[in-house]
Amino acid sequence: MSFITKPKVQWSGQRRNPLGLTIRDYEGGMSTLCAGCGHDSVTAALVQAFWELAIKPEQVIKMSGIGCSSKTPAYFLNGAHGFNSVHGRMPSVATGALAAQRDLIAVGISGDGDSLSIGMGQFAHAVRRNINLLYIIENNGVYGLTKGQFSASADPGSKSKAGIENRQQAIDPVATAISLGGSFAARSFSGDKAQLVPLIKAGLAHPGCAVLDVISPCVTFNDHEGSTKSYAWTREHHESVNSPDLVEPADAIEASYDEGQELPVKLHDDSVIRFRKLESDYDPGDRARALEYLERHRAEGKVVTGLLYFDPNQPEFHQLSGTALQPLRDIDFERLNPGADGLEQMQKKMR
Amino acid sequence: MTQKSSHPSRVNDFVIKIGTVNGTGSASANTLLMKALFRMGIPVTGKNLFPSNIQGLPTWYEIRASRDGYNARTGRVDVMVAMNAQTYEQDLAEVSPGGYLIYDSSWPRDGQLARDDVQLIGIPLADMVNRHFTPARVRILMKNIAYVGALCALMNIDRDVVRALIEETFAAKKKLIEPNMQAIALGHDYARKHFDCPLPVRAEAMNGTDDHILIDGNQAAALGCLYAGATVGAWYPITPSTSLMDAFESLCKRYRIDPDTEEKRYCVIQAEDELAAAGMVIGANWAGARAFTPTSGPGISLMGEFIGFAYYTEIPAVFFDVQRVGPSTGMPTRTQQCDLMAAAYCSHGDTRHPVLLPADPRECFELSVAAFDLADRLQTPVFVLSDLDIGMNDWMVPKLSWDDDYRPDRGKVLSADELEQLNAFHRFDDTDGDGIPYRTLPGSHRKGAYFVRGSGHNRFGGYTEDAEQYQEVVDRLLNKWETARERVPQPIRTDSGHHTNIGIIAFGSSHGAVTEALAQLADRGIHANYLRLRAFPFGNDVQAFLDEHATVFVVEQNRDGQLRALLKLETHTDPGKLVSILHYNGLPLPSNAVSERIRDHVRKEAVA
Ligand SMILES: Cc1ncc(C[n+]2csc(CCOP(=O)(O)OP(=O)(O)O)c2C)c(N)n1
């Protein structure tokens, strides 16, 4: 595998955003993920969202941990600095970067393994600190990069490729973020660009930690009987619902459905995930209700999508810390150092 | 400071050891005592030997006064203040022959617990204090002050100096001054009346402390971070490094808060663990701030993965390791030099890191500043390896000085303007042959964008899994290591002035003991040259010193001889001539432990 630069083809008549940039200017290197991987769809949605928002690529930092999902910052926004850190530790690096330069627009890409197992602590504390980060978890219920072991988001009853059944409870990052006191918790599906792009834009605009759990199927390690991410129950019912056409495994699954609607989506292994989009009059400002809503639908085997909880007034990390508005890295040295006289003064007390 | 005096031997040359129970507020009394000696012009050092506990366990404070300016432990106790009944027996046993033991005679002590060669001095501290003061809390505190009063009389400590110190301490709570002075008087007057004062072991004013200060290493290192312009600090509390971040934060509160807006020109983050602290520091440095984390051995173990990552991705970062004894519960409040190897080769894969080795608080200050400059210039993690003895004990050092012309050396960072002029930017391309490429900061310019990844990058910063391209990068990192060898602080050599083929190598807090041991050895006709290491990697001076001497004693405070092992690995020398002098019981290294063992070895060799 080598690094492939995507050829930039520009043609006249391409749409430009207020910065005069085309969508191509927001792309990155060629993806090396499996054809049809849900993560590539999330990448495409990110490109779209950044272009639509007309954000200067160089204002952005793209942070990630380790995993197939964490590779994807290389596939969008070539003009932004990227940081593929170590497994499960993206949040701390992002926190440090934002501590140094608070004006950066930070997007963190993680996986369910990266954030819910090895990185559970850092995930929780990034939420708690409310750092100004769009925190995307590309959630496939498995460790893709290490070849299909269960992740902590796999539901009880689902089977791994080796036929082993998961009996442990699943961690729902959205419910977790809400109960940790997070200020923004949303879920979407990689195949639902119509919902995903606006949620990414909302997350970028949110002044705090915006957790966006994106169900993003792994075509390679979900491609077998019993590997549903949570859908054993739904599977039984998939005849009775109006399923879309079976999608060829090599194609990314797409789906579109309306607010307040439910949509069963058939995955590559024939299993069905049953999405439930929030009603248009759902109030995302009510924390207790958000948790209750999630739990009620989980019990029915439904995966709720949309902006579940949102509190724009919760103070962000720097507000909580009282940090200067001027980015710390740009503050003149003279304003940091008390000088020889200061040192002399201080030492009078040391005698 | 090293003026010889004609005084009888124990004048301005003694060790006072105070045994108390922790949580009883003795620290302020002990500080008062030490500062009083210091203000009388007598060189002093104070060492706190304390348990890993908040209240109720035995704790000791050792004050060494040395007219010759030595600061190591000596293995002697001339005056023991035994305030803890629980350890009385042990405390009595520790007094050197001819010494004194002061105890609270409010309760009779077991008559059998006496020694012919130790004079017992009973002072009814609790009785006197209880009669004089009321609330129980005040009584406990005043009992401590009362033993200071007794010592004033017994050891000829200037009461005016003591008063001045008390007045300064309670400048904001003036009504506490008189009660404290009364407690001093209680102890003082009783001792005066009942004993021959002063004892032969006593203080006399001299002028050995001009232009010196009393400071601990963590406070000094925090000052270094402040002065180097560090703005981001991330940490997870761990003894004995906690007071470093506490000190940094209080310095920042004093000097870095805008008086009008109350905005902070710093950001201290108490992380969820040391892994996160390391990640934050790496992220902050990558984004262009100067950032650091203080920790101790267990924290370094947790940070290992990130430190290797920062080495390979060439991100500057400063790690303070205030070393303590071994793992987890039991000995975390005891000192050792046990993380040298862990720091030098921290992490998986081929990694080596510059490690700076301060010997006292003054060097904690200077080498902290140097560490930030080196990290930026070399674009790599740099360790400052201090220890509990340096970090948490009170040392007398020459005053710290600062050059206002200093500006941080941020190394090779391309500005937006410079990027604008460039055709293309390649993150890991060594264009000037010193092994150090140029870096850019996020948010500066689109042309400077690059993608940080662990091992899978080539010279240009692109992704690769190609064997040759990978090796090209790791080989270039070796060139950088050679550059580091020249730029780290060089060792300090002290020659004996005699022809000798004996050498001593040591670092860090062993320095005080080695300095005194050299004099003790010279008194017995054994002369040795001394090389004090101040950094890893080792430069040519180290190789030359090893080559010049037939026997080189390597003095260090760990069980496995980590410095000796490092010298074997990193220099070309016959390991047979490296003789370990090891000390690792958790207490600071005493000078006699060094001199006696070197003497024994030299004698044996001479016989053989
Ligand atoms: C410290 C450490 N342990 C283990 C690994 C191996 N590893 C690489 S990716 C991965 C799991 C990734 O899973 P997830 O975050 O769900 O990403 P996905 O590949 O599914 O997108 C593991 C265990 C590692 N890189 N580092």
Ligand code: SF4
């Ligand atoms: S293994 Fe799964 S998660 Fe990884 S790239 Fe392939 S499809 Fe995507």
Ligand SMILES: [Mg+2]
């Ligand atoms: Mg996964």
